[in-house]
Amino acid sequence: MAGESYQVDRAQAMIAGPVASADWLIVVPVVLPIVCGALLLMFRHRMRIHAFMALAALALVTAANASMLRRVLADGPFSMTMGGWLPPFGISFTADVLGVSFALVGSAVAFICCLYSLGDIDRTGRRYGFYAFLMLMMAGVNGAFLTGDMFNLYVWFEVFLISSFGLLILGSDKAQIDGAVKYAILNLVATTLFLIATGYVYGTFGTLNMADLARKVDGLSDTAPLMTLSALYLLAFCMKAAAFPVNFWLPASYHTPRIVTAALFGGLLTKIGIYALMRSMILIFAVERAAYSMPIAIVAGATMILGALGALAQSDLRRMAGFLVISGVGVMLSGLALGSEGGLAGMAFYALNSMVVMTALYILAGTMGAAGAGFSLHDLGGLYRARPLLAAIAFLLILAAAALPPASGLWPKIVLVQASLAEGAGWLAGAILVSGFLTTLALGRVFLLAFWRPASASLPIARVPSLSLAVLLLLLVPVLLVGLYPEPVIAMSGSAAKGLLDPSAYIQAVFPQAGGG
Amino acid sequence: MELVLAIGIGVLAGSGVFLLLRPRTFQVIIGLSLLSYAVNLFIFSMGRIRLNAAPVLDPAANDPALYTDPVPQALVLTAIVIGFAMTALFLVVLLASRGFTGTDHVDGRER
Numbered sequence: 001m002a003g004e005s006y007q008v009d010r011a012q013a014m015i016a017g018p019v020a021s022a023d024w025l026i027v028v029p030v031v032l033p034i035v036c037g038a039l040l041l042m043f044r045h046r047m048r049i050h051a052f053m054a055l056a057a058l059a060l061v062t063a064a065n066a067s068m069l070r071r072v073l074a075d076g077p078f079s080m081t082m083g084g085w086l087p088p089f090g091i092s093f094t095a096d097v098l099g100v101s102f103a104l105v106g107s108a109v110a111f112i113c114c115l116y117s118l119g120d121i122d123r124t125g126r127r128y129g130f131y132a133f134l135m136l137m138m139a140g141v142n143g144a145f146l147t148g149d150m151f152n153l154y155v156w157f158e159v160f161l162i163s164s165f166g167l168l169i170l171g172s173d174k175a176q177i178d179g180a181v182k183y184a185i186l187n188l189v190a191t192t193l194f195l196i197a198t199g200y201v202y203g204t205f206g207t208l209n210m211a212d213l214a215r216k217v218d219g220l221s222d223t224a225p226l227m228t229l230s231a232l233y234l235l236a237f238c239m240k241a242a243a244f245p246v247n248f249w250l251p252a253s254y255h256t257p258r259i260v261t262a263a264l265f266g267g268l269l270t271k272i273g274i275y276a277l278m279r280s281m282i283l284i285f286a287v288e289r290a291a292y293s294m295p296i297a298i299v300a301g302a303t304m305i306l307g308a309l310g311a312l313a314q315s316d317l318r319r320m321a322g323f324l325v326i327s328g329v330g331v332m333l334s335g336l337a338l339g340s341e342g343g344l345a346g347m348a349f350y351a352l353n354s355m356v357v358m359t360a361l362y363i364l365a366g367t368m369g370a371a372g373a374g375f376s377l378h379d380l381g382g383l384y385r386a387r388p389l390l391a392a393i394a395f396l397l398i399l400a401a402a403a404l405p406p407a408s409g410l411w412p413k414i415v416l417v418q419a420s421l422a423e424g425a426g427w428l429a430g431a432i433l434v435s436g437f438l439t440t441l442a443l444g445r446v447f448l449l450a451f452w453r454p455a456s457a458s459l460p461i462a463r464v465p466s467l468s469l470a471v472l473l474l475l476l477v478p479v480l481l482v483g484l485y486p487e488p489v490i491a492m493s494g495s496a497a498k499g500l501l502d503p504s505a506y507i508q509a510v511f512p513q514a515g516g517g
Numbered sequence: 518m519e520l521v522l523a524i525g526i527g528v529l530a531g532s533g534v535f536l537l538l539r540p541r542t543f544q545v546i547i548g549l550s551l552l553s554y555a556v557n558l559f560i561f562s563m564g565r566i567r568l569n570a571a572p573v574l575d576p577a578a579n580d581p582a583l584y585t586d587p588v589p590q591a592l593v594l595t596a597i598v599i600g601f602a603m604t605a606l607f608l609v610v611l612l613a614s615r616g617f618t619g620t621d622h623v624d625g626r627e628r
Binding site for chain 2: 155162178182184185189192195196200203
């Protein structure tokens, strides 16, 4: 086409007017933590103010996410494109119900973890920059949930990966370095796969904007690369989410860092993989996902059963919590395997629930470890008589993790079991129930040994910090509230699933002027 | 040109994967670097291979065929910077691991 002469009108690629001031809200959850992280690095010798700066920033981020969630629930998705370019050229940030609800629960959990860190992170941890790493990681996490661009998603993945690396090796003892090596190698392989797929997406579609991809994928003449592309994304994000055959980095590393770091990782990081799977496999590669439905279902079943069996086999509380994270990922993946509206709604609901519950479980493990003499079930005992409030909290949290009433975990499992029965996948429903049963056994064993068993005389039971109990109670509030009154969250995850399956509102938010192109 | 590029990417990726599967940390990090070079070249070729053309529009000549695609170049630049930072950070951790354990095996002990 070298002979033809094109008149390129660059004015058509630029945004003429200023961005509406309400739309600026979408960059707050990313910009604020980055600025705060930079300030924390500048004031790294004034360690007394670190925690309060971080708490203030996270509170503001949570408020921004909450107000965005109100807006997307009322008016549908909205978008902002950077640099004055129009959407396919500039990088878009797009807020829809799915992304914003994940970002909201994630930043609220991070805020609560930050409260817990007041007692868990000592001067050494602050000097090595715990709060700066935490802020930069939250920037990456929020960026991943809010971005509307495939390559930008890769960048945010790297941002939170690098920061999580810093958090993982904060104490730099031998076990942490050993865990960090495995965590880093396998996560770097996953991001490399993600990068290959993203380059290939650009070669195939000529665009990286998710809304643009979603509207172009139907009209694509050459669909052969799509199977490869979706397989690459599936593998890369399953590695990030710690799904069964590619999950070995998680048990190798999550028991080594400080409790607050492990709580954040267990709560947030695998869910970003789940989110990215929903975004790519449903919004863009819906047809290919249907073709991969059976393999995903097998992976989901294997992950949930083997994760729960792994938890049953462990005697270290932190390792057990790591396997429970994996088992939960399996339950979420069953929603992806189904691909129906109910399945996706259950998947989103379970992920939100799991963010809170898994964080609480790690903090519970930390509190029990502080009260008893370490994390081993062989040594713990007598906590029921000595620390009755902790025992009550632990009992409710165990119900939550095992998805029994009155805790919130029950409802997404009901939604998922219903959806799998509706799709005729009874064995998947069975696997979900069996994994719940195994989780109950594993956690019941914890209660039996650590709480009911009489304490051994040689090990005195230490005082439980009231801060830990307050944090655990704070985490229990949403778990019980949603458990008793799940209607709003079920409606919200339902609308998140609808927004993924029918992306017209999402596309409309990014490209308001043209329906087709 | 396409053939040379394709073979180059293939050799880099193959060597990278081979080294990644070795048990020594130094081999693993070189393997990761080779793999990321392969990925960078691959992304670079995704904008179609166009020799001797600038990626920046000139207002006087508006024919897109005169230019190479600037997007893959921006993507590769980003990926190189991120990969470089990751490799540097990873090297520090591996050195620390070597110092703690006295071995360069990825498991932290010789079997």
